[in-house]
Amino acid sequence: MKVLVVGGGGREHALAWKLADSPRVEKVFVAPGNPGTATFCTNVPLKVEDIAGLVKFATEQKIDLTVVGPEIPLVLGIVDAFAQKGLRCWGPSKAASTLEGSKVAMKEFLRRHNIPTAQFRLFSRAADAHAYIDEADGPLVVKCDGLAAGKGVTVAKTAAEAKAAVTRIMEKHEFGKEAGKQVVIEEVLKGEEISVFALCDGRNAVLLDYVQDHKQVNDGDEGPMTGGMGAFSPAPGLVSPRDEDELVRRILVSTMSGLVHEGRPYVGVLFLGIMLTDSGPKVLEYNVRFGDPECQTLMLRLQSDLPGVLEACLDGTLDKVDLEWDPRTAVCVNLTSKGYPDKYPVDVPISGLDAVKDAQVFHAGTRDRAGQLVTAGGRVLSVCALGKDLDAARAAAYAACDAIAFDGKHCRRDIGKRREARKAR
Numbered sequence: 558m559k560v561l562v563v564g565g566g567g568r569e570h571a572l573a574w575k576l577a578d579s580p581r582v583e584k585v586f587v588a589p590g591n592p593g594t595a596t597f598c599t600n601v602p603l604k605v606e607d608i609a610g611l612v613k614f615a616t617e618q619k620i621d622l623t624v625v626g627p628e629i630p631l632v633l634g635i636v637d638a639f640a641q642k643g644l645r646c647w648g649p650s651k652a653a654s655t656l657e658g659s660k661v662a663m664k665e666f667l668r669r670h671n672i673p674t675a676q677f678r679l680f681s682r683a684a685d686a687h688a689y690i691d692e693a694d695g696p697l698v699v700k701c702d703g704l705a706a707g708k709g710v711t712v713a714k715t716a717a718e719a720k721a722a723v724t725r726i727m728e729k730h731e732f733g734k735e736a737g738k739q740v741v742i743e744e745v746l747k748g749e750e751i752s753v754f755a756l757c758d759g760r761n762a763v764l765l766d767y768v769q770d771h772k773q774v775n776d777g778d779e780g781p782m783t784g785g786m787g788a789f790s791p792a793p794g795l796v797s798p799r800d801e802d803e804l805v806r807r808i809l810v811s812t813m814s815g816l817v818h819e820g821r822p823y824v825g826v827l828f829l830g831i832m833l834t835d836s837g838p839k840v841l842e843y844n845v846r847f848g849d850p851e852c853q854t855l856m857l858r859l860q861s862d863l864p865g866v867l868e869a870c871l872d873g874t875l876d877k878v879d880l881e882w883d884p885r886t887a888v889c890v891n892l893t894s895k896g897y898p899d900k901y902p903v904d905v906p907i908s909g910l911d912a913v914k915d916a917q918v919f920h921a922g923t924r925d926r927a928g929q930l931v932t933a934g935g936r937v938l939s940v941c942a943l944g945k946d947l948d949a950a951r952a953a954a955y956a957a958c959d960a961i962a963f964d965g966k967h968c969r970r971d972i973g974k975r976r977e978a979r980k981a982r
């Protein structure tokens with residue numbers, strides 16, 4: 558079969574790598590891909606937003622299965638556009654993707670179906686939001702309605718901070734006019750935050766093995782939030798059996814049946830952002846795609862045939878699939894550019910990739926400049942390794958990180974150490 562992966566980051570490199578591993582797959586295209594995918598796939602110079610171009614390409618090339626990495630094409634309706642042409646595209650429909658595309662739509666969905674989440678109010682006028690903040694007592698979370706590349710949420714300690722967030726979203730339109738038309742203001746939830754992934758075929762959902770990620774840029778969870786500095790899987794003890802039971806019954810099953818009930822069944826991977834509170838797990842948000850770098854660790858450990866699993870999502874036959882996982886631990890460490898997540902330089906030459914042993918390096922933000930691999934993004938390389946336990950996986954991943962060199966290279970040194978750090982406190 559011929560497969561097309563949409564996207565060009567570490568997540569998509571890992572998906573393409575796993576798809577190419579299947580004996581059923583003859584050819585993998587990646588749009589737009591990166592220098593890493595270019596080594597074993599055919600990169601196609603199409604942007605992820607270019608839905609018409611992607612439909613045309615998939616039609617001409619008779620692509621059997623298209624796999625979408627990022628949220629933007631999903632929210633734009635890529636799955637619907639492909640389906641109209643009789644093309645198989647793995648991911649949620651446009652209607653189901655509003656769970657990520659609009660925080661207002663997400664919160665209203667949660668309320669309609671009585672799914673545990675933070676208490677909230679919605680505002681479409683800045684003045685009303687300001688008045689509410691003035692009256693409310695204590696910290697609040699302010700969320701921009703539309704996609705904001707992970708920067709639209711402020712967990713405000715004071716009213717002044719909350720009001721500043723409203724101003725940025727609704728008055729200065731920092732995330733665009735449309736995205737900032739409404740805000741969600743909600744209570745601050747306390748507890749441990751986890752990400753949970755489930756494959757869905759419309760009616761059935763299967764939890765994937767647990768992954769824990771590390772969002773802050775520096776060791777010890779210090780510094781600003783990033784798209785993700787690293788992850789590890791499995792994460793034993795992360796979720797208690799009782800929390801898991803509640804999570805499945807009150808959140809996952811209710812989400813799936815709620816969407817079926819509303820005529821927009823969910824197909825693809827559902828990413829649940831969960832806070833494990835004293836009164837049980839609550840939904841912080843939904844995402845309609847894999848997390849990056851969580852996906853990299855999952856692809857390293859998945860032993861089932863990936864195209865078969867994704868086709869089962871499309872066919873509604875996930876109940877017949879038993880996912881098999883490598884029992885070993887996978888660790889992913891992201892190498893980032895100096896300054897990330899703020900301003901960072903690009904076009905910095907990268908060396909040492911040839912010296913990497915016992916690790917899998919996925920490209921995240923790299924570019925080929927006349928035969929020289931150079932940096933092209935904040936997150937540059939996703940360095941992943943398997944080990945018999947967490948220590949062995951960490952050792953292999955960090956040995957590879959040390960073999961790679963570029964000016965200003967940064968990584969966290971404590972990926973996988975969070976639980977130990979917690980216990981020590």
Ligand SMILES: Nc1ncnc2c1ncn2[C@@H]1O[C@H](COP(=O)(O)OP(=O)(O)O)[C@@H](O)[C@H]1O
Binds near residue numbers: 830
């Ligand atoms: N109600 C809440 N209480 C406490 N922290 C929150 C709450 N909502 C969001 N957060 C924090 O803010 C982060 C970003 O919010 P999220 O809803 O995941 O939006 P996005 O990922 O789109 O930026 C979360 O990962 C979490 O750490």
Ligand SMILES: [Mg+2]
Binds near residue numbers: 830842
């Ligand atoms: Mg989030």
